[in-house]
Amino acid sequence: MRNYTIEYLFNGESRTHQLALQQSKLSIHDAAMHLLELHFGDAENSLIMPTADSTAEEILEQAGLVGITQIDVKDAGAD
Incomplete structure (x- = not known):
């Protein structure tokens, strides 16, 4: 297992x-997807979540629309 720290702005x-x-x-867009799931994964309106075939740019755009910006991934190494 690798440990990652994601630093970002939320609103x-x-x-x-x-x-x-x-x-x-x-990747940044994979981190954005994790953050979308973290903040909106149980939201009643599933339209917030990108579709399975969304591109990296579309995922980042969607994250920005809901207030998730300036995503930075730091690799903290393996367990």
Whole structure:
């Protein structure tokens, strides 16, 4: 497992989220998808979530529309 720290702004407020994943690299758009799920995954309006075939640009655009911006992924290494 690799540990990742995601630093980002949520509605202009600085936030940090940590993930432990099997994958060896976490892209910005994958991090954005995790953050969308974190903040809106249980929302009644599923239209907030990008579709399965969304491009990286579309995922980042959707994240920005709901207030998730300036995403930075830091690889904290393996367990």
